Amino acid sequence: MTMITINGLNVWYGDGRDHVDAVKNASFEVAAGESFGLVGESGSGKSTILRAITGLAPNWSGTISIEGKQLSHGKRDREFYRRVQMVFQDPYASLHPRHTVDQVLSETLDLNGITGIDQRVSRLLDGVGLDGKFRFRYPHQLSGGQRQRVAIARALAGEANIILLDEPTSALDVSVQAEILNLLTDLREEHNLTYLMVSHDLPVIGHMCDRLAVMKDGEIVETLTVDSLRAMRAQHEYSRSLLKASIV
Amino acid sequence: MMLLDVKDLWVKFPTRQGLFEAVRGVSFSLGKERLGIVGESGSGKSMTGRAILRLIRPPGIVEADHITLEGRNLLDVTEKDMREVRGEKISMVMQDPKFSLNPVMRIGDQIMEAYLVHNSVSKSEARAKSVEMLEAVSIRDPERVMRAYPHEMSGGMGQRIMIAMMLIPNPQILIADEPTSALDVTVQRQVLDIMDKLVKERGMGLIFISHDLNLVAEFCDRVLIMYAGRIVETCDANKLHDAKHPYTQGLLNSLPRFDQPRRHLDVLKRDPSWAEVPSVKGHT
Known part of the structure; x- marks a missing residue:
C-alpha cells in the first residue's frame, strides 16, 4: 500500500515580481513502512515538499494523497495530524521555550483526545530514551540531542504512522547524530512507521532510507534506490556529482 | 617558521555553579600550515580561536603563559594596539555569514571599510582593491555584489564575501571557525578551494576549526583533537583515520558511511578519564 503519493506537485511562494517556483512538477510514492529520502542542496525545494504536505506552504497545485486520500487545499483536519507528524531541523527553535517537556507532550496528547496522559507521557519519554528526570525540564535545560528526542516523542504522541523528518540531525554533533539516527531506526521497526526524510547529507540518507529522490532547482532529477546509487548506477549527472562530493 | 605560539591557555567563565573552564591548559604552535582543530560542541575549540584574538569579554577570563605573535605576547598588548592586530595580523571568519555581515550596509562599503581601516589610501583605490578581492574569491559579478546588501546573497556567496573581507588587509594568520558548516556540500568544496588557494599563495597560517572530521582530514596538514577543553590527541591530518585515542575513533x-551500510551506528561511549588526562602539546 502506498502511504504518500505526490503527483505533479508545484509549490510557489510570493506573487508578481517576487514569484518563486520552489517545487516544479514533483512526483513520487512512498510505500507503507518505507523510508524515503529527499536530497539536494539548500534551495532545491526538498523541505518545501514537506511543508506542502503538512499545509505550511499553502500555494500548491497537483495532487498529494495520504493513504489513498487526496488532500484538499484547505486546512488539514485533526485526523490528518493524527496520522502525519513532522520533526524539524532545529531543536532549539521547534520547542516552546516556556513550556516544560511535560507540557509539550501533555498538550499534544490532549489535542489528540488521548486519555491517561500521565502514564502516556512517561511511556513516550521512555520510548525515546529520555530519563524521567527530564520530564519537568524546560528546553534550555536540555542539550540539542535531548531536545530532538523530545521533538520525536511529540511526533509519536498522537500515534502517527507517517513521520516527516526535515534534516533531523543537521544541527547536532556527529556522536549525537548517531544516537538519534539509531533511535529513528528502532522506532520505525517498533511502530512500523513510514519516513519521508529530507537531508543534504547523502551518507545520512544512505544510512536511513531505502529509496531516494535527488532534487535540483525545484525539480526531482532522479528517483532511485539507495543500493543502485551505492553501486554507482545513478543516471543523472547531478546525482553523480553529489555522490562524488559525499564519499571521502 | 613559527607564526604563533600558545602556551597553557585557559578560558574560564564564572557561573552560579562556580567557575566553568571552557579551555583547560592548551598549548600549540602554528607555522605556515593548515592546522585543524576538531571536537564536539562544547569542547572549547571556538573559545581557543576567540581567545587568541582576545575576543572574550569579561566576565570571561583568559589566562595563558603566553600567546606569542612575532615575539610579542598578545596578552600584554593594549586594547588599542590589539585593534591593529585584529584584521591586519590575524583575521577570523565566523560560521554564519548572516550574522557576521552588517545587514544595513552595502557589501562594497563593508569590504572597503576593512581595507581603509588598515591602509591610508583613496576611496577609489580601496574600491578597486575590493573588486579585485571579490574576483579572487570567484564572485562572478563583483560590481553588482559591491552594490548589494547581505540579504540578497546566498550562504555560499556570503561566506566568500566574508573571506574576501578578512583577506583584504593581508593578514599572516586566518582563523576560520566552522567556515563551511552552514553551506551545502557542493558549495563547501568551492569555498575550501578558494581558501586553500589563498593560503598557499600568500604563505599564511590557517587555523581551521570544525566538527567535521572528514573535512579536516582532507583539507588540513595537522589536526588537534579537543575534548572537554583539552587537546587529547594531535596527528597529521592524513593519518587521522589511524588515530589512537578512543574519543577520536569513537567520533x-x-x-x-555511504559505502559501508550497517543497521546501527556506533555510539560514542565517553570515559570520564579522558577529561582528566593532561592536555597533549600541539607543537610541530
Missing part, C-alpha cells in the same frame, strides 16, 4: 565510527 569517526559514529559517522554513517
